[in-house]
Amino acid sequence: MLYKFTCSKLVLICFAFLFIAPLSHSQTKKIKRPKSRVGISSVDNFVRESFDLYDKVYMYDGYAAAGTPLDDDDIDVLEEALEDLAVLSESAPDILSDVKGQSVLKQGKATLQINRAKKALKYSIKTAKELLLGERKRKEEEEKDDTDNSTKDSDNNSDSSENSSSDTDDSEVEDNKNISDDLEILSKYDFVPGDKLLFFDDFSKDFVGDFPSKWNTNGSGEIVNIKGENWFELKSGYGLFFVPDIENLPEDFTIEFDLLTSGLDNKTSSTARFHVYLSDNLKFNTGLEHYTDVSLPFGQFGAFNIRVANYFNRGGGDIKAALKSDIRNDILNQPHISISVTKKRYRLWVNQTKYVDIPRFIEVPNVLNHIKFHINNFKDGEERVFIKNLKVAEGGVDLRRKLLAEGKISTNGILFDSGSSNIQVQSYGIIRQISQVLQQDTTIQLKIIGHTDADGTDENNIKLSKSRAEAVKQALIKVYNIDSSRLISDGKGESEPVGDNSTPEGKAQNRRVEFIAQ
Template structure:
């Protein structure tokens, strides 16, 4: 938006006045543009555009420091830059979802560069406004921070193998997130999926446009293909509309995992727009006949709305009727992974690596909630969408640590990888954490890590992939949990040792596994 001409004259007058005063302090130290790209197009574009605008504002800030007045065209450039900066800043959360599927280190590098770009944006927005209003003035500490010292600088760029620079890929000490921060988050993630697969559906066996074959509903829905991220099931919004996977007789201890994807959500999305995960005593199109419990996840974007926990037993309102304060707006927009663990009465729910719900007596009566249902409501028809995929229900109850210690080996299909790659999905780190605890408890234990795949692809490709995945698990134990690599061996067996039928989705999920065997 352009300033009126009389406003420009007033601003120019104040700028000239400001430049002629002695209160201008030295310009802040320049934030360095990353030399190398991340390899994720949206991230690289965001970083480059952020620094292109930053360079413009920094140049005019230099004029202010030197006492050089701005011309009318300079002010026009600053006005346009300010509009672009605001729009670019608002787009930052949208690119976070593109980090899903990248390796841990690539996610860390991307996060580092995004935060450096955001730091440049924050400086640029603040500075452009001050320049336009004739209020640009540094604090003494900025000048002091720029003076030479014998302390090594942390505001440096990543190293270049073709130069003599000793710079590293670290940011200033006030940078909010870096690679080790991400690894620390993963290292504390304590969700552990069950060990016996009860149900799995990624909709890969369904035709696009059809209702999924392993689900039921009293309304409508269809499987859609979205870009290169596979098949998803679109849920339809409506009062009294339920979507029920063919999961029967849930045990006392089990886990539920799935991914959700949203489209069209924004500032106009209703505060009552919600995604509900229901545990029920029947497979009918209602919440339940006598017993049910549910968690309601908000998707509205104009405010931070609470998660809701409700339970009902013996046709009466239960003991739990709670609103749990949380701001999950960014997560909702960026393809979050939902993990639920039910251990007898205890109920826990994670969104990505953060645990939001942990209620010790949420399930007030055991062995009555046998089914899982999904429901969404108050989405704008044709504008706001929610999709689900990779629904996995597993029976729990086995402590992998105790089993590994007592039996000398353990097999799990809970360590997940991106399709066709050795990139470990973040939600898998709960299992790797348990394995690390065994190794830390007894320093004499050595393990052979064996990767297995399903039968999709060629024998040679699967053999190589299974070995790469075993190596990735080893590196996670070494890099995150500081296990000596001399205690770990790896092996890949590809598709040669299946434990289930490779012609079904469930069978393939069971065959994609990692074994740990004491040496």
């Protein structure tokens, strides 16, 4: 996070601390950061991050004590700090559960430090809110809050009993499961990508080391090659935005992309987050009058919440919430993110799990025309975040009605592994809708036709398109129990393009599956 220090502020702060503070006690006595570590990584990280945020808020409280007004940059820093404080406070119960099973001495030391960190968080949240509202008041009782005394046995005993009675941490990462073992769960995945492609970027046309040609930023980022594929590496920082060249989003649209991380571990900050903004402008800010923000947690030492907030008509929004989630294992294993906006409704999936479904998140229609990405609180050069295959499409249309009304549909939303007929799991929302049509009208027979782009030979593409159509047919039979006699499959390779095979967007349009009712 970037801080703004001016000479005048430094002079005033020094003057305040040397002369004013001892006389008027205008700033609360500082809580001292513990000098030693406990040796439990989650506890040590929680204490360190709590006091990092506390020091930041305490510094701005010093400005107020000296009578120095906050400028716009100061307010921005405080607002972000307040959000980080809320995230960290939510993790406290999970951190307490990590103390269980440790030695008596280690439990005692951990409890003392957690108590001190919680006291620092309590001060920080209260003070940050008052500073932002211009209502900071220092009361005499705050002067009594000297936590240098490692304090109050009653508090410690209370928290210790909390430890002994709290439930076992149910946020532990579950063992990985093969997707094929959960076909019943998979069959309920209901994301349906839009059917009219607006933007696609797999960075295949960009050079390694360059900033991608179809994006803009006020910071930095570059294309890197990982195992033969180009990925866009985002840079962490306060106020940095990455903006794809997308304008005039429709009322109904979908967003999909893949994420990749490197260097995350149990020391990764609880405030390390990946933000997706829908915004009313292309400038390097969240938005002027209207925006939404959904952020994914990347911290690994606890299960941190997905956070959602909206802001409309300059007056704020009705929604600011933290959604219980544990996506730590997903974040480490190249997750696919899917977002669907249907008029006012906003939904978000991480892989096949839907975490966000808010019916009236978009309070004002047709004003959020742009997409922006932002990451912060990652260690520079150590903790890295990459994005690939950003796809934005109009629609998210109900394919069931279209198939019944028109007798055929074509979609590029059924995705396969490169050069393979292996269906990617995020495609099952579409296949599920097709199955519902067949279940509703048992007289329908369906022809499934695969199409490819022009990469590779004609012979290989014909073979690939047929095997992909057959894979979709088998999914309808095995996952959704459709009678095989009602389905036939075929493939036409690259012979019927609908887009320009010289561009990533055109290739994405040509890789499609067609369904024709017989």
